[in-house]
Amino acid sequence: MTNPNTNPLVDFTDLPRFDAITADDVAPAITALLEQCKAVVTQIENDPVSATWENVVEPLENATEKLSRAWGIISHLHGVCDTPELRAAYNENQPLITEFFTALGQNLVLFKKYQALHDGPEFTAYSVPRKKIIQNAIRDFKLSGAELAADKKLRYAEIQEQVAALSTKFSENILDATNHYSLHIDNAEALAGLPEDALLAARTKAEQAEQSGYLFGLQFPSFYPVLQYANDRALRATIYRANTTKASDLGENPEWDNTELMQQILALRNEEAHLLGYANFAQVSLVAKMAESTEQVSQFLLDLAARAQPFAVKDLEELRHFAKETLGLDDLQAHDIAYASEKLREQRYAFSEQEVKQYFPEPQVIQGLFSITNTLYGVDIKPDQASTWHPDVKFFRIEKNGQLIGQFYLDLYARDGKQGGAWMDDARGRRSTADGIQTPVAYLTCNFTAPAANAPAYFTHDEVITLFHEFGHGLHHMLTQVDELGVSGLSGVEWDAVELPSQFMENFCWEWEVLQQMSAHSDTGQPLPRALYDKMLAAKNFQSGLQTLRQVELSLFDMRLHDGYLEQHQLSVQALLNQIRAQISVMKTPEFNRFQHAFSHIFAGGYAAGYFSYKWAEVLSADAYAAFEEAGNNAEIGIKFQKEILAVGGSRTALESFIAFRGRAPEIDALLRHSGMKS
Template identity: 50%
Template sequence: MLPTSNPLMVPADAPVDYAAVQPAHITPAISALIETARAAVERAADPALEPDWDTLVASVEDAGEQLWRAWSIAGHLNAVVNTPALREAYNACLPLVTEFSTWLGLHTGLYAQYQRLHDSAAFHELSATRRRIVELALRDFRLSGVQLQGADRERYARISEQEAQASQKFSENVLDATDHWSLHIEDEARLAGIPEDVRQAARQAASEAGLAGWKLNLKMPCYLPVMQHARDRALREAMYRGYATLASEQGGDPALDNSPLIEQLLELRAQEAALLGYGDFAELKLQTRMADSSAQVLSFLRELAARARPYAERDLAELREFAAQSLGLQALEMWDVPYASERLREERYAYSEETLKPYFTEPRVLQGLFGLIETVFGVRVLPSPMPLWHPDARALRVETPEGELLGHLLMDLYARAGKQSGAWVDSERSRRRAGQRLRTPIAYLTCNFSAPQGGKPALLTHDDVITLFHESGHALHALLSEVDEPAAAAFASVEWDAIELPSQFMENFCWEWSVLHSLSAHVQSGKPLPRALYDKLLAARNFQSGMQTVRQIEFSLFDMLIHGRGAALHIQGVLDVLDQVRKEVAVLFPPPWQRFPHNFSHLFAGGYGAGYYSYKWAEVLSADAYALFEEHAGRAADGTRNTLDPETGRLFRKEILAVGGSRPAAESFRAFRGRDPSMEALLRHNGMSPAGL
């Protein structure tokens, strides 16, 4: 028995006391759990053992679940409460975990046992989900190099370890570069136009640093409002330059330059693909996705670019004309674009994000979100006391109307030092049934919103609300699973280019009157969002959607092209590819010193290498899925559309959320929609229908 004094070594069915986890717990726990898992794998791989589900698949799952849960917790803490001691402990274990994972993927004895099970009569008696798990395991063994021999096996193991370390270092450099950068302002006049809550936070940051005046940073709750509202053009330029050169040779600290890591990762990925018999890394990664080939992905992106570019060109022409005539900006620089765009939005639609912000108090937004989830999916979300990693974090219980526990959601919503930027969902543990015992899932939902100021609740922008709904879709994919085998859980086996379907689907509700009315309450008056202001928001929904679409296509094409070659690129070659992509699809061109790839954690630290196209691919699926809610929408008492249709919601839950990765995503989509996906709903939602120009 493993000692339970270490909070990371409790049984998988038991809750974790996050408040008790210390950096010193990580290495002993991970080391011990790896050894336990190794021994169990060796037992399951014994060729004298006749393989069946329980002796092979279930026993390997048993062996690994405590380890992967402990490692998930360590990784989560490293991302949200990063300290030197925690980082050191995490990095000390990273090679151990990588080596174990590589050893597992290269285990010929275990692979042979899976193959024996697949070829046996017992295989055909398994459920469809269990058969799929065995088939996916065999595929993953092959993609993990199990058929490699001799020196190639050793080389593959070294590549895996180096990739993991390089990705972690890339992430650390971005975090450190962001945390280390600040701009001290002493002249209050330079802050003209910046929202009051952002100024208050900057003053508090300066005070905590022992400075007079204001201290600005590059985290989104500060950076974005400054870029949108600061009248001081030089201030906007300084902020833009700081963000655009993060973790690069153009930044302030050469030790944090990610150029060598980008080169190393591209080289390692090309070597990995070649070892496994694929022409390039993109071809390798597409073995586990809905898309069939790089050519299909590139064709999809270029078709979408061709449809969107005329709208993007129109958007930019209108912005340049407005900036020149109304703002005196004859040359529109990149640091002017957010500012000019926000002024144009205000003039055209008579509102700004700051007008909306007082209506979206965090407590009311969460109340409205949970109400929507209850109406559409038939489940309740309630507070649940649990010791967590930071006072800002909170635990929520997801249950049926009868009170049956479905899972827990652990939320951490505010930006702070030592916390990675961005928003994401991850899994602490997946649903699993063993006999009569059901272990429910636990998911993390992390954002980086502005924290409460001056005793008032946190205020969210409408974009923040969309982000929260997006991440809640990911969380529901984990929490509403009815798959009893963790290997077929959503995050374990849904194709990467379909995993964004539930998250992007949830974003659509953020544009519905009935939803926004329910989740808004003015921070002072408590009154919901006025209909007139909602109408302005809706009218502006597709404001600059053409520019936004080609920007995402730019990122996706760049990703596919740098990973779609057999030989790696030097950093200048990477930047040259980005320039070529921009010439093909972009309408905005940043200055030559901009170093966007160096901060592109999705590609180099977040698992989206050769997969960033997934956002647009899945957006086609999500828009088409939401269109069914539109087709079945009812009418509220005031005559407005109500897409909160429980019947369609139950179908979405049953055919998309509940099944996780127990069948191919294309089958799940067809089961919900009754046909293959169409791009038309996405174009319509983005105001890019043929009549739009």
């Protein structure tokens, strides 16, 4: 067993030592750190001196930060390079982590000490961030059941542990179903229509598996080009069905079916809400969000759906007409949508996504991203050195006036053992220490196609947008100027506002000057030509009505799963989704579609009763970007955005920060205009 004194997971002197961490390090590290945390809690509980920031908050924060950082490393590795050994260690220790933080949230002695801090004479003299941390803590103690009777506290703790384990299993089932599936094609003629880079990736995948021909999986860069470009309709249908039934009752492997897990998670969340005195879990979720009630959220979504539906109907009618007249598809099916849409886009705007992709090599895109960040916020981003978990991972530092202010890992490519999607997570937060300022560190993770031999990776424009989105999250974390850990960066920011900086950054992917900096054609090295840019801009809102309805459908599904609607109407999860689709969608979904079985955001990713946050925050981000449009993109607006949004983190409410930046409350007009849905 690893000696805790030499265990890399308990070394907090600098960055994580990924090259030294093994699965065997997990249990001893977590055991040692939990013992330290529990000792600090006992010390605070037994301290007879009146509560102060220095004898309550600081020691508790110092201890729990180490535990959170170590568990953050383990969780990150579980997500990006899963192995049987690491998975076993993660699952063995997750209940211990959940048990500790649940007990901490229910600690009545600590709760009363925080209340004493809030009610004491020194509270008015505290800084704004410290006041917010104390207020948030009191709210969280209540939401954790600190005021419950002993038997109810015990049940609440059991629920937390069960939900954590079920959510982990939900994610692992998706990962296993994704990694297990493979579609082998020997006949190149069956792949007619696929671009060369997709064929090369499939050939490489087959070679790695020591097979002939081509191999396709359910990682997005592998299966989606088939849906988008393959002329063979049966092939598209095959991979569409595989993707939309993974981890379900209709999937290939019944042991990875998430049906029962969803039911159990929802039931436990509902029970938790009732224990806390709320009617449903959605009410619990909204306590710490900008939105004030489930009714307000539902009305927001239904209003957005009503605005989008006429545009969606038009989008679908045009697509069906085109598919019938041009492609000979009399009955447009779900597995035809991506293919027909790409063909229609090519005809209408005279360009393809594949043509655009040739202009976005990874080095140029990264350079362009860093350049616009420098223009906006006056920071420099430079390559840096650190131990990483995979050879593909790169590491960078952010400086302002020559001084280090943050660092980040960049893990761009899809691979086996890595969860799908894209995300940002924090490795370390900014805070003031006895040695000075601890600078923040972030993980930025995507799932793009890896580069072919002797050539850089090339990104679709959608992937460029995804990269900018995640980097926006990273900037929110790393450009904070708050020195109190509990509200620096993303900490303490309302969940339905946390997407504001990320969606805000997406807008720059459509700016001519920015695209000129980050494009270079694979053959000529020339930047994106103006004629192609104009076509892209004309196509920017292509099918925006359909896309908006899709987001509303998922958001409303999530809200009704958690707001009591399911129980009130005695519906199964599938029946509820069918009902919402009938109400919202203009496009028929196949009966076999089991999207919800892989809906990690709400069953395993923290977005339960919060998926609406994407559209909610999009109102904020579009309105914020409108300030740049009105000012002609001047640097002063960038500095103001940094000062009023990024720098303050969670030290004040998101609405206060938005008003400080914009001078008024947010309005939906900019979102409708940016989406092409405003008359």
